[in-house]
Amino acid sequence: MPTNNVFLLFCAVLLVLGGVAFTLSRAKAARVRATGMTMHAQPDQYAWFAVLATAGPALLVSALGAFALLLMGAEIPTIYLLTASLIIAVIGLVMGLNQVRPDFHARRAIEGVIRKLLAAAAMISILTTLGILLSIITEALRFFQMHSFWDFVTGTTWNPGASFLDAAGRGDEGGSAAQFGSIPLFAGTFMITLIAMLVAIPFGLGAAIYMVEFAPLRIRKAAKPVIEVLAGIPTVVYGVFAALTVAPLVVDIAGLFGLDASYSNALAPGLVMGIMIIPFISSLSDDVINSVPNSLREGALALGITKAEMVRNVVVPAAAPGIISASLLAVSRALGETMIVVMAAGMRPNLTANPLEDMTTVTVSIVAALTGDQEFESAQTLSAFALGLVLFIVTLTLNVVSVFMIRRFREKYRVNNL
């Protein structure tokens, strides 16, 4: 029998058993209640308990069995597994029926199960993080077995091209050996991030300051959602915009100044990424600036300073931890941004300080390594995981630092909405 049908049959049988458990125990509880005895729970609650007793253990056993089949490659025939879990379901049914007694706290028992289910759901976030870490680390370790960690960190040439020959067992045919020096990739990433921040921080912060300190309520109400729209635009769309509109524009403008720009220059994705990040910085800084206590503002104004001086000397310094934390979060987002750079930045690892030249980034290299026609075992494919590991560590550090800073700000001014 195909697996799908087995699964459907199992579910159908379990559903029928559950229904039987529900009606039988409900009827039994109603009978007991009709005799005038005081019961600890409602008939429905006994009924639901019986359903849980029937289906729960059976599902658990079959899930464990399926897991064992899949992972350990255990040689248990599916049919045994199914019969076993169905027998367990029947036993559960009988026991559930048995529990329909006046002194049994069915409601409490159900609640216990629900609580455990909810806690299990909450564990999934930890499992996801562990999954990311373990999967990336194991694959990265395999990469570092093939290529030295030191070369990866300090090398200045990223040339993974020849590694597929190694994977195919024809390593001696290729001309030059594959090289995995990640410095040019990180240099490109930081260059594009820097350009993005040069756009996003002044604009985002400026917009936030205007909205909190200067704008009338009407403008503030209208402007906020407009800026927020920028955050909702898919990154692939920004990528198209950067590649089709901004990059040629940069080339034309550079041409006016007699400069020679590449069509996949670093400036275009950097600028567009900066636009993408504006709402991120502006809404976070907006919150922070808003929660600077008004007493500070009023005290400053009472001394006779102007509004601009107040903003520059009182509000911004007071909000600095929050603003820095917003900027760090924005940096981590720019480092991990993929689609804009995949579509608009170059593919050539290029160690240069000129933003008009093409350069490539970590995320572009990850995508390039995983979309080619290499085997999964090749060093080039695995290099994606090594890059991913570094990316994960860097962004995680930035996030932790920024959370720490915003917590200090919050403690200083006792605000709750951050």
Next chain:
Amino acid sequence: MSQSFEEISAQLKKRHRRSARMKWMTMGALILSAAFLVVFISDMVVRGWPAFQQAQIQVEVSYDEQSQELPLAAVDEDVRPLISRGFFRPLPRQMEDNPALMGTTQTQWVIADSRVDQFLKGNEDRLRPADKETLEALVEEGRAALKFNTTFFTTGDSKMPELAGIASAAIGTVMTMLVTMAVCFPIGVMTAVYLEEFAPDNRLTQLIEININNLAAVPSILFGLLGLAIYISFFGVPRSSPLVGGLTLALMTLPVIIISTRAALRSVPDSIRHAAFGVGCSRWQVVRDHVLPVSLPGILTGSIIGLAQAMGETAPLIIVGMVAFIPDASVSITDASTVMPAQIFTWASEPNSAFAEKTAGGILVLLAVLIFLNALAVWLRNKFERRW
């Protein structure tokens, strides 16, 4: 040190000027940011609008033995190069399926070649001079014109730009989003309910909280690596399928849903809980019958926003292989499939310039869907928002 009145008032004037300058500069930052949005949207509309129009040519199609053998023979020789190859290919099959057609001659509008399309839209074209003359004559007679492009909404990807459409990507998107929501909505709401209503304040719950906040800030491409390593290589979920894409996006959307659901649950006043406890409800009954129904609009709002985010996400889907060339809509969640942003990405990397307008057209469709979703979320929030 004493200053004269004039000195002070001059200084004051300068300080006020500076203050005004700062106001204008910050306002400029806001206006420019909004201007980016306007430039961006109008750029996309200008680029994408032509994709909704498609050149068609009126020709006489003769369905006979000859065109059964050689589909090109169905139309006059001089208009042949102007008509899409995609029109000719299914001709023999059509005649087989519908014998009544055999031997008839029909005048009908058919899809023109993409070069004709580009010529009529005033773009650079690669038509031969002879073909161009024929075409100009046809336009004079009113037998060649730009018409609304229904093909774009009814077909999947194609290597012929005149036949490429968004439909199969849209179906792939729907299936992927169904998987995503089916996984992350229950788990997200359950997690939020646990953390807000049940969890004791201990190390474990703190760890979970920190974890959720961190997950929200992990770069999306790393979720792609997770999907590749865990789902595809470990569990053997089929590559490129809406199943693996949806599962990957679900993990990414989970923190969004958890965080917004917690905010919604927190805004429910304690008096409601106390009243329910007061009449003898258990904790779960309080949550199920009182807290959840009251906070449902907030939970839905957050979920719709999470869905919209997931819908625009491409990077992790590239990693799990959802950028395949998919001409036909898939029918099950384990078939190879593509989604709208991935389709846009595929078109954007096509060298043929006729695909550039398809790219922008796809973007307009995607943006329309996203704006609709966000508007829905805003509407929900405004309609059901309650201040306690």
